[in-house]
Amino acid sequence: MNKFFTVKHVSKKSKARLGEITTSHGVVKTPGFISAATKGTIKSLFPQLIKEIGIQAGCVNTYHLVTHPGAEIIEKAGGIHKYSQLNIPLMSDSGGFQVFSLARKDKARDKSRPGETLPSLLKQADIRGDEEPFLVKISEAGVKFRSTYDGQLIEFTPEKSMEFQRKIGADINMAFDECTYYPATHEYAEKAMVRTHDWLKRCIKYKASDQVTHNQYLYGVIQGATFEDLRKKSAEFVVSQNTPGVAIGGVSVGESKKEMREQVRWISDYLPKDRPVHLLGVGQIDDIVDLVKYGIDTFDCVEPTRLARMGRIYKINKARCQNFLAPVGTLPLQGNPKSQKISSTHFEYDFDILKSVYKADLSPVDEGCNCYVCKNITKSYLHHLFKQREILGYTLATYHNLWVMERLFDKIREMILNSEL
Numbered sequence: 001m002n003k004f005f006t007v008k009h010v011s012k013k014s015k016a017r018l019g020e021i022t023t024s025h026g027v028v029k030t031p032g033f034i035s036a037a038t039k040g041t042i043k044s045l046f047p048q049l050i051k052e053i054g055i056q057a058g059c060v061n062t063y064h065l066v067t068h069p070g071a072e073i074i075e076k077a078g079g080i081h082k083y084s085q086l087n088i089p090l091m092s093d094s095g096g097f098q099v100f101s102l103a104r105k106d107k108a109r110d111k112s113r114p115g116e117t118l119p120s121l122l123k124q125a126d127i128r129g130d131e132e133p134f135l136v137k138i139s140e141a142g143v144k145f146r147s148t149y150d151g152q153l154i155e156f157t158p159e160k161s162m163e164f165q166r167k168i169g170a171d172i173n174m175a176f177d178e179c180t181y182y183p184a185t186h187e188y189a190e191k192a193m194v195r196t197h198d199w200l201k202r203c204i205k206y207k208a209s210d211q212v213t214h215n216q217y218l219y220g221v222i223q224g225a226t227f228e229d230l231r232k233k234s235a236e237f238v239v240s241q242n243t244p245g246v247a248i249g250g251v252s253v254g255e256s257k258k259e260m261r262e263q264v265r266w267i268s269d270y271l272p273k274d275r276p277v278h279l280l281g282v283g284q285i286d287d288i289v290d291l292v293k294y295g296i297d298t299f300d301c302v303e304p305t306r307l308a309r310m311g312r313i314y315k316i317n318k319a320r321c322q323n324f325l326a327p328v329g330t331l332p333l334q335g336n337p338k339s340q341k342i343s344s345t346h347f348e349y350d351f352d353i354l355k356s357v358y359k360a361d362l363s364p365v366d367e368g369c370n371c372y373v374c375k376n377i378t379k380s381y382l383h384h385l386f387k388q389r390e391i392l393g394y395t396l397a398t399y400h401n402l403w404v405m406e407r408l409f410d411k412i413r414e415m416i417l418n419s420e421l
C-alpha cells in the first residue's frame with residue numbers, strides 16, 4: 001500500500017517542504033491548493049476543464065451535502081467521486097464551521113455575549129454558509145437543526161459527522177470541531193478548545209470501528225483562537241493523537257492578517273514533520289506565499305472561484321515572483337505600509353472586468369497568462385459576457401483564476417526545490 005504522505009524535499013531556507021499526498025483518487029503534490037467544491041461541484045467547471053487546468057484536489061462541504069441531496073443518496077450513488085464525476089482527490093470538512101457559525105447567527109439575533117458584537121457575529125456567520133438552518137438545539141453532545149430544504153431534523157455530533165463523511169466518501173475527512181468566533185474571550189476559546197479535543201477523541205474512536213469503502217484519512221483540527229498559549233496547547237494535543245493529517249482551524253474568521261499569520265507562526269514548531277498540514281479557509285495569494293514557509297502543505301479557499309464569479313480576474317505578474325524571495329515574516333502585515341519591506345499592493349492582485357474601461361479593450365484577458373482564456377478571449381468579450389450576465393463569463397473567469405492558482409503553486413514548488421523559499 002502506498003504511504004499517505006511522503007516528504008520529498010525540505011527547503012534550506014525555511015520550513016517549506018515538497019511532498020505528495022497519495023489517495024485512491026490520485027496524488028496531490030504539495031504545497032497544493034484545494035479548490036472549493038462546496039456542493040460537489042467546482043462551480044461552473046465540468047470535469048474536462050478541471051483536468052485541463054490541472055486542479056489537483058477539491059473540498060466538499062459536509063453540511064451542505066447533508067442538507068441536499070443527503071448523505072444516503074450520495075452513498076447509494078457510490079460516493080461523491082462517482083456521483084459528481086469529480087475524479088480528483090477530495091477533502092470534506094466536518095460541517096462544524098457552518099453548524100456553529102449558523103448557530104451563533106441565530107443566537108446573535110437575541111443578544112451578544114460579552115466581548116462579542118452583533119455585526120462581527122453576523123459577518124462571521126456569513127463567511128461560508130449559504131443557507132440558514134432553523135436551529136433546534138445546541139449542546140455538548142452536538143447540534144440539532146431543521147433543514148431549510150425539507151424541514152428534516154438533522155443532528156451533527158462527532159460520530160454523525162464521521163458517518164456523514166464516510167457516506168460522502170471524500171478521501172480526506174476533518175474531525176468535528178468547534179470553530180471559535182472572533183473576537184472570543186480566553187475563557188470561551190479554552191472551553192471550545194477542550195470540547196474540540198474531546199470530540200477529536202470521539203471521531204478517532206468512531207472511525208476505528210467504522211467500515212470504509214476506500215481509504216479515508218482523518219485530520220485532527222487545531223483550535224485555540226487568537227491566544228498563543230491555547231494554540232500551542234491545542235497543537236501539542238492534536239499532533240499527539242497521531243491522525244494521518246493535521247489541520248489548523250478557526251483562522252481567517254474575521255481577525256486581521258497579522259493575527260491570522262501569528263496563529264500559524266506560534267505553532268509552526270509543533271507541526272508534524274511526517275504528516276500533512278492543512279490550513280482551513282486561507283487562500284489569498286500573499287498569505288499562501290508566506291505561510292508555506294511555516295510548513296503548511298495544503299490550503300483551501302473559496303476566494304479564486306468566488307472572485308471569478310464577481311468578475312474579479314487574477315493577474316499573473318512576473319514581479320510577483322520576486323516577492324516569493326522575501327524572508328519569513330516580511331510579507332504584508334498590518335501597520336504602516338512604508339515601514340514594511342513588501343506590501344500587498346506589490347501583488348497587483350486582480351482587476352474588475354466589469355469596469356467600463358474594458359468595454360472596447362481587445363487585448364487578452366491577462367497578457368502574462370497562457371491559459372485557454374487568455375490565449376483566445378479579449379477583455380472586451382469577457383466584459384460583455386459579465387455585463388450581460390451570460391453563464392459562459394463565469395466559466396471563463398473561474399477557469400483563468402484557478403489556472404493562476406495552480407501555476408502559482410507550480411512556482412512555489414519549484415522555488416522550494418531550489419531552496420529559494
Ligand SMILES: [Zn+2]
Pocket residue numbers: 365366369370371372373374375400403
Ligand atoms: Zn489566463
